[in-house]
Amino acid sequence: MDRLNLLSFSPFRLNRLATEFSQALAADYARFGIDIPEWRVLATLGQHDDPRSAAYVVRCTRTHKSRISRAVSHLIELGLVERLEGGDDRREIMLRLTATGRATYAELVPILRAREDALLSGFSEAQKRDFERLLGVLEESLGLVRDREG
Amino acid sequence: MDRLNLLSFSPFRLNRLATEFSQALAADYARFGIDIPEWRVLATLGQHDDPRSAAYVVRCTRTHKSRISRAVSHLIELGLVERLEGGDDRREIMLRLTATGRATYAELVPILRAREDALLSGFSEAQKRDFERLLGVLEESLGLVRDREG
DNA sequence: CGTTGTTTGTTGCGCTTGCAACTTTATGTA
């Protein structure tokens, strides 16, 4: 009988790793009162100086629009993001970081980089490059082609 | 100002890949009326001929016991799993697949293997080996050492 | 025996999530 070892089954392993990774990072976000989808909004807006629409954030983060909508609401409550009304298309609501939001972003980025480094610390430099490349291949074959704009 | 590209941030990429992987597989489980945690129970019990306790399933799958408890209840409703009472330790409830459960397992395994192959189809054979190895290193450094029993 | 602490498994509860329906605005067609 053909049996399958769950612990060597790639989807399971990948899922477990991603969960652990995320939980490790969640502790860092939590210090600023935000969670994962909120961090994603912050990260997307933080990459640009000009305002971006919620739809743009949805595309970049590949996160459902209802989640983004709620994340944005919370970030506005926290004073990290502001809505800019009065654009060409009045359906779109342009978003950008406030001064506090930019400060939070600037504070968070090095912390997250350090966490990433720690998580990848078991890799040699060559393995890090391999890892990046393999992730790229997987993304490619899953149709998650990376948006250079993001 | 130090900026971080979300799309090249490993935790984000890993999370997205794991989500996509899982969703692709969820379609396969759904045909049998089960979801991811239920599949994990099925997979764990299917690996062994002798019954195992719920605690054993919890350890192998690294899934919260409340989730496992509910998954088991549903699998019993579906007639795929049965409880064996009357063991030495009456707190433990030994679990094993029913005939239907074994048939479902036998039917599901090749489907899932095919799905895994499809997902890894972008890799060369050498890259597949690299991928396995790199996952192992990450698991090691995250303390998710693989239980050989699983 | 009794008492205290530990382990197994279940369940109540609050929170988060994604889906779908909805509002509002823009676009296309006549």
Place this chain on the structure above:
DNA sequence: TACATAAAGTTGCAAGCGCAACAAACAACG
């Protein structure tokens, strides 16, 4: 103009989740 269609965001709702509290069964010790 009128009308249908599409897109951007929001929100109601039901399902899923983990946490913590819990009951039941064991273990250790006096």
